[in-house]
Amino acid sequence: MSRPTLFFDLDGTLIDSAVGITRCVAHALTQLDHPVPTDAELRGWIGPSLRTSFTPLLGNAAKVEAAVAHYLERFEAHGWAEHQVYAGIGETIEQLHAGGHRLAVVTAKNEPHARKIIAHLPFGHRFDDVIGATADGRLSQKPDLIAEALRRLSLDASACWMIGDRRMDIEGARHHGMRNVGVLWGFGGEQELRDAGADQLAAAPHDLRAMLAA
Numbered sequence: 001m002s003r004p005t006l007f008f009d010l011d012g013t014l015i016d017s018a019v020g021i022t023r024c025v026a027h028a029l030t031q032l033d034h035p036v037p038t039d040a041e042l043r044g045w046i047g048p049s050l051r052t053s054f055t056p057l058l059g060n061a062a063k064v065e066a067a068v069a070h071y072l073e074r075f076e077a078h079g080w081a082e083h084q085v086y087a088g089i090g091e092t093i094e095q096l097h098a099g100g101h102r103l104a105v106v107t108a109k110n111e112p113h114a115r116k117i118i119a120h121l122p123f124g125h126r127f128d129d130v131i132g133a134t135a136d137g138r139l140s141q142k143p144d145l146i147a148e149a150l151r152r153l154s155l156d157a158s159a160c161w162m163i164g165d166r167r168m169d170i171e172g173a174r175h176h177g178m179r180n181v182g183v184l185w186g187f188g189g190e191q192e193l194r195d196a197g198a199d200q201l202a203a204a205p206h207d208l209r210a211m212l213a214a
Contacts, residue, residue: 004101006101010109012166047108049108106145142171
């Protein structure tokens with residue numbers, strides 16, 4: 001019996017990227033002379049696509065695009081490196097790969113930036129592909145990103161699991177009838193993941209191996 005392919009979210013699942021993301025959001029809003037939300041509010045921006053978060057705050061489509069451009073400019077220069085790898089996730093990725101699982105990253109982060117980050121992770125070479133958002137926002141929502149991953153890797157949803165920390169990861173998986181795990185070390189939290197309908201919850205990276213073997 002073949003092992004399922006595992007789709008991993010990036011921010012809040014493989015890396016703690018709070019510093020880089022929140023600083024880039026603050027930079028973008030400052031460039032537009034718009035008040036910057038509190039740090040607690042900015043943490044809620046980690047996971048959704050940039051346009052999803054900027055639109056209700058700025059309203060005007062032109063301002064949203066300008067904010068995205070300012071964000072990406074700082075992220076390209078500094079933000080991409082402002083992260084930490086979660087303790088234990090590297091070992092877990094190596095073990096899952098050794099156990100025969102095919103691995104991919106599926107993230108709402110801009111794909112070139114996601115690829116840049118993955119390429120610099122010590123376990124990044126274990127991922128067969130990195131599927132991320134397009135610069136124009138055409139591809140940015142999790143159901144669409146998962147569909148793109150299935151297309152690129154020539155897979156059926158029944159052969160895959162989605163692993164992530166936010167409701168978007170769980171909702172995206174459920175949209176495709178895909179098995180999923182919500183992780184509790186990221187930014188969503190237990191209640192958000194339960195409300196989204198997570199199949200299982202992992203308290204720590206090492207829990208994933210047992211869940212996948214069950």
